[in-house]
Amino acid sequence: MKARKILLSENEIPDKWYNIVADMPNKPLPPLHPGTKEPIGPEALAPLFPMELIKQEVSAEKWIDIPDEVRNVYSLWRPTPLYRAYNFEKMLDTPARIYYKYEGVSPSGSHKPNTAVAQAYYNRQEGVKRITTETGAGQWGSALSFACHLFNIGCEVYMVKISYEQKPYRKIMINTWGAEVFASPTDKTEAGRKILAQDPGSPGSLGIAISEAVERAAMDDSTKYSLGSVLNHVLMHQTIVGQEALLQMEKAGYLPDIVIAPFGGGSNFAGLTFPFLRLNFDEGKNIRCIASEPASCPKLTRGVFRYDFGDTVGMTPLLPMYTLGHNFVPAPIHAGGLRYHGAGVVVSQLLKDHLIEAESHDQLACFEVGVKFARAEGIIPAPEANHGIATVVKEAMKCKEEGISKTILFNLCGHGNFDMAAYDAYFQGNLVKHEITTDDINASLAELNTPEIN
Numbered sequence: 001m002k003a004r005k006i007l008l009s010e011n012e013i014p015d016k017w018y019n020i021v022a023d024m025p026n027k028p029l030p031p032l033h034p035g036t037k038e039p040i041g042p043e044a045l046a047p048l049f050p051m052e053l054i055k056q057e058v059s060a061e062k063w064i065d066i067p068d069e070v071r072n073v074y075s076l077w078r079p080t081p082l083y084r085a086y087n088f089e090k091m092l093d094t095p096a097r098i099y100y101k102y103e104g105v106s107p108s109g110s111h112k113p114n115t116a117v118a119q120a121y122y123n124r125q126e127g128v129k130r131i132t133t134e135t136g137a138g139q140w141g142s143a144l145s146f147a148c149h150l151f152n153i154g155c156e157v158y159m160v161k162i163s164y165e166q167k168p169y170r171k172i173m174i175n176t177w178g179a180e181v182f183a184s185p186t187d188k189t190e191a192g193r194k195i196l197a198q199d200p201g202s203p204g205s206l207g208i209a210i211s212e213a214v215e216r217a218a219m220d221d222s223t224k225y226s227l228g229s230v231l232n233h234v235l236m237h238q239t240i241v242g243q244e245a246l247l248q249m250e251k252a253g254y255l256p257d258i259v260i261a262p263f264g265g266g267s268n269f270a271g272l273t274f275p276f277l278r279l280n281f282d283e284g285k286n287i288r289c290i291a292s293e294p295a296s297c298p299k300l301t302r303g304v305f306r307y308d309f310g311d312t313v314g315m316t317p318l319l320p321m322y323t324l325g326h327n328f329v330p331a332p333i334h335a336g337g338l339r340y341h342g343a344g345v346v347v348s349q350l351l352k353d354h355l356i357e358a359e360s361h362d363q364l365a366c367f368e369v370g371v372k373f374a375r376a377e378g379i380i381p382a383p384e385a386n387h388g389i390a391t392v393v394k395e396a397m398k399c400k401e402e403g404i405s406k407t408i409l410f411n412l413c414g415h416g417n418f419d420m421a422a423y424d425a426y427f428q429g430n431l432v433k434h435e436i437t438t439d440d441i442n443a444s445l446a447e448l449n450t451p452e453i454n
């Protein structure tokens with residue numbers, strides 16, 4: 001039998017996270033104060049995050065120890081399997097070797113618990129009583145709810161209203177692990193009330209939900225805030241994924257030529273690719289890393305690199321990132337997740353420096369390849385993951401045309417078992433090809449009055 005699964009044992013779970021900032025030729029630019037627009041130091045983040053996470057956020061240390069308690073929780077589902085996609089290769093009739101790292105085996109079904117568990121642990125260490133957060137499709141809210149329960153911390157989740165209505169099962173998962181969940185915009189916060197006054201039927205957005213969660217945390221000393229993507233420490237926690245994958249690819253006997261991941265704020269992309277980018281920095285390797293984003297929310301391929309807020313209301317620090325503008329709300333017809341307006345600072349800088357690549361795919365094309373993948377390999381991918389698969393197919397077909405065999409690795413960052421409504425919409429022909437127009441992007445960017453980056 002051909003080896004389909006490449007497994008590691010529990011004691012091979014890496015004991016350090018990799019901090020790519022140490023190796024970046026151009027370090028990330030500093031965050032700016034939302035009011036004064038002056039650079040802020042770590043202490044400005046103290047109302048929102050525990051000190052240890054703030055230290056990680058600004059750290060330039062190459063390796064950060066993973067606490068034993070965190071590794072211990074990781075061992076509930078880690079190491080995750082790496083698969084060779086023989087059936088998918090055959091279906092595509094490609095000479096490429098296609099591997100995927102499968103993060104869908106975690107309790108909440110995606111890579112998100114890798115950082116949720118670490119964040120809950122550090123908050124607990126510093127005596128925090130409650131964590132607030134936002135969630136879009138519900139992946140992050142469910143992961144954090146699970147993690148908070150393990151470390152005995154309260155959890156309050158602001159869930160984008162359209163997802164709250166379209167994905168009741170994610171909400172029920174959040175309740176099952178013991179957290180409270182509200183449809184955002186709510187009337188519990190200034191930020192929510194302001195949006196509702198302008199637009200009572202607002203479908204919500206991640207930016208709005210962030211404003212609400214941040215406001216709640218800022219109001220109360222024993223409450224902190226947590227983010228499931230974008231920030232440096234979040235991306236770093238995810239590097240457990242790529243480090244395991246590197247060990248597994250060594251066992252398989254192939255180093256990937258191309259590493260691919262879907263892109264929302266950058267955490268699963270960073271998680272898989274950064275340990276391979278380290279080989280480019282340390283060993284002069286030339287591994288291509290490609291981020292795959294939706295054509296309806298294309299910050300990497302059609303956004304601008306400049307300072308912008310992380311939320312809609314403008315309460316968070318200004319971050320230097322690729323953005324579509326903080327008022328950008330993706331079309332509700334878009335079913336493929338990955339709806340955030342901006343990209344993480346570290347990934348943005350790497351893209352600016354041409355150390356990584358990005359491309360976008362239309363949602364219809366993504367579901368088409370996602371269904372092919374499910375029929376070949378069995379696992380039904382999260383709609384987000386389908387974006388990565390679209391890039392995999394493109395590269396695999398290039399290999400076929402050129403008659404060369406490359407090794408492709410991608411992040412199957414979650415399963416789609418709670419996304420049946422989106423698959424159903426696809427099968428019913430209710431998903432439309434959707435690409436945002438340049439006018440829409442320009443209109444959103446015209447509202448930006450944040451500092452330019454030279």
Ligand SMILES: *Cc1c(COP(=O)(O)O)cnc(C)c1O
Pocket residue numbers: 110111112139140228229230262263264265266267268269337338382384385413414415
């Ligand atoms: C949250 C999520 C994403 C997008 O977030 P990133 O930070 O870009 O990884 C992608 N896929 C799945 C399954 C998710 O849950």
